[in-house]
Amino acid sequence: xxxxxxxxxxxxxxxxxxxxxxxxxxxxxxxxxxxxxxxxxxxxxxxxxxxxxxxxxxxxxxxxxxxxxxxxxxxxxxxxxxxxxxxxxxxxx
Numbered sequence: 001x002x003x004x005x006x007x008x009x010x011x012x013x014x015x016x017x018x019x020x021x022x023x024x025x026x027x028x029x030x031x032x033x034x035x036x037x038x039x040x041x042x043x044x045x046x047x048x049x050x051x052x053x054x055x056x057x058x059x060x061x062x063x064x065x066x067x068x069x070x071x072x073x074x075x076x077x078x079x080x081x082x083x084x085x086x087x088x089x090x091x092x093x
Contacts, residue, residue, distance in 0.1 A: 024055050027070045034058040034065070045069050050085050 025038055037058035045051035046069060054071035073079045086092075 022055070024070050024072065028055070028057045028068060032059045032061050034060055045071055048085065048089070050082050 022040065028038065034057075039056050040054075041056060042053045043049075045054050045056060046067070051069070051071045052073075054069055056067055056069045059066050059068060071082065073082060
């Protein structure tokens, strides 16, 4: 949730640290999101090496569990390449 911070006690050391969720998490809408399903992945999102790092999140939509993802790519050229690769994988003209 944007603007929310979480506090965690690290090892009972009486020291509190504020943890701010990564900004990319806010790309995922809250509606129908399965709480706690958010994951940051390095090394192949959904098994695709060309999607090197990003976040995935699960949703419950019409009774079905679906996975959404956001990938961080170094350049627009890499993004175009990734879209082409996904279109080929999913056989989308």
